Amino acid sequence: MKGTVYKSTGSWYTVKTQDGEFYECRIKGKFRIQGIKSTNPIAVGDEVAFKIEQLGDDTVGTIYGIDDRKNYIIRKSVNLSKQTHIIAANLDQVFLLVTLNNPTTYTIFIDRFLATAEAYDIPTVLLFNKVDSYTIEELAEIKYLAELYRNVGYTCIGISAKSGKNVDKVKEMMVGKTSMFAGHSGAGKSTLVNALEPKLNLKTTEISGQHLQGQHTTTFAEMFDLDFGARIIDTPGIKGFGIVDMEKEEIGDYFPEFFKLKGNCKFNNCLHLDEPKCAVKEALENEEVAWSRYRSYVQMVTGEEENYRVDIHDVKK
Numbered sequence: 645m646k647g648t649v650y651k652s653t654g655s656w657y658t659v660k661t662q663d664g665e666f667y668e669c670r671i672k673g674k675f676r677i678q679g680i681k682s683t684n685p686i687a688v689g690d691e692v693a694f695k696i697e698q699l700g701d702d703t704v705g706t707i708y709g710i711d712d713r714k715n716y717i718i719r720k721s722v723n724l725s726k727q728t729h730i731i732a733a734n735l736d737q738v739f740l741l742v743t744l745n746n747p748t749t750y751t752i753f754i755d756r757f758l759a760t761a762e763a764y765d766i767p768t769v770l771l772f773n774k775v776d777s778y779t780i781e782e783l784a785e786i787k788y789l790a791e792l793y794r795n796v797g798y799t800c801i802g803i804s805a806k807s808g809k810n811v812d813k814v815k816e817m818m819v820g821k822t823s824m825f826a827g828h829s830g831a832g833k834s835t836l837v838n839a840l841e842p843k844l845n846l847k848t849t850e851i852s853g854q855h856l857q858g859q860h861t862t863t864f865a866e867m868f869d870l871d872f873g874a875r876i877i878d879t880p881g882i883k884g885f886g887i888v889d890m891e892k893e894e895i896g897d898y899f900p901e902f903f904k905l906k907g908n909c910k911f912n913n914c915l916h917l918d919e920p921k922c923a924v925k926e927a928l929e930n931e932e933v934a935w936s937r938y939r940s941y942v943q944m945v946t947g948e949e950e951n952y953r954v955d956i957h958d959v960k961k
């Protein structure tokens with residue numbers, strides 16, 4: 645039998661067949677794919693082959709095969725094991741939910757996420773959520789950020805999952821596609837799913853604590869079929885976003901505005917650091933490239949991996 649993975653808890657996988665039947669499946673033995681060292685060999689969105697057997701009253705499936713992935717989104721696990729975690733596979737697009745505060749989303753996080761999505765060829769849209777809750781100054785900052793990322797080429801929408809503002813625009817972009825919501829815990833991913841399809845009634849929790857963080861309410865990625873002909877994967881909040889397997893030389897290619905300029909650098913292997921006649925640095929001086937983007941890039945190239953989480957409040961818990 646063939647099906648799509650809708651949920652994974654690490655030990656159990658919920659698989660939906662073409663006929664719309666759901667089966668609880670396990671995987672047998674070790675399952676290694678394409679040499680990826682991952683905490684989860686199979687992820688939500690994977691197309692799998694499985695067989696079922698009757699165990700007493702229960703029908704239980706065993707997954708024995710997996711189709712090649714069109715793409716996937718992967719990050720380093722938060723623990724120190726250096727293992728990677730595949731968040732989801734076979735996506736048409738990702739919506740990254742960004743909040744200015746409650747919780748704070750820093751540009752380094754946005755940039756790391758975007759670069760990874762570029763590396764795996766997944767179109768990403770930035771949703772600046774909670775616009776109902778911001779002061780005039782904060783709204784101006786949102787506008788500034790949206791303009792910055794629009795200039796790079798990303799679609800940016802200010803939304804409110806709570807009031808429903810611009811939720812219809814998100815809906816329009818989702819029709820006929822498989823999308824994923826990503827972002828920090830508390831950014832409003834599950835609230836947005838509920839706004840799109842109220843009957844799902846997913847659990848959401850208020851921000852709390854000294855640093856006004858999310859409470860990690862969603863614990864497993866899960867896909868849902870929506871009535872308007874779309875599929876959405878709600879995911880658990882992520883803190884830092886560790887990039888995986890990127891060579892220094894290729895990171896600049898995942899910053900679209902740098903990539904465009906690369907041909908004008910004096911050296912064709914220019915890393916845009918200290919090289920003379922670098923078109924990226926010139927554009928930076930002329931304010932045609934954003935400093936925040938360049939700073940994120942330098943951090944990624946110089947491999948300050950250990951620091952990538954430090955600029956996010958909730959590290960020193």
Ligand SMILES: Nc1nc2c(ncn2[C@@H]2O[C@H](COP(=O)(O)OP(=O)(O)OP(=O)(O)O)[C@@H](O)[C@H]2O)c(=O)[nH]1
Nearest residue numbers: 805806830832833834835848849850860861862881
């Ligand atoms: N003011 C306001 N609050 C919002 C908005 N969207 C979500 N929230 C609130 O933010 C809190 C967190 O929302 P969730 O939907 O649980 O966040 P999440 O991203 O799913 O978080 P995790 O599951 O922990 O990753 C809840 O109290 C929501 O009501 C919004 O547009 N405006």
Ligand SMILES: [Mg+2]
Nearest residue numbers: 833834861862
């Ligand atoms: Mg959630």
Ligand SMILES: [Zn+2]
Nearest residue numbers: 909914916922
């Ligand atoms: Zn250069």
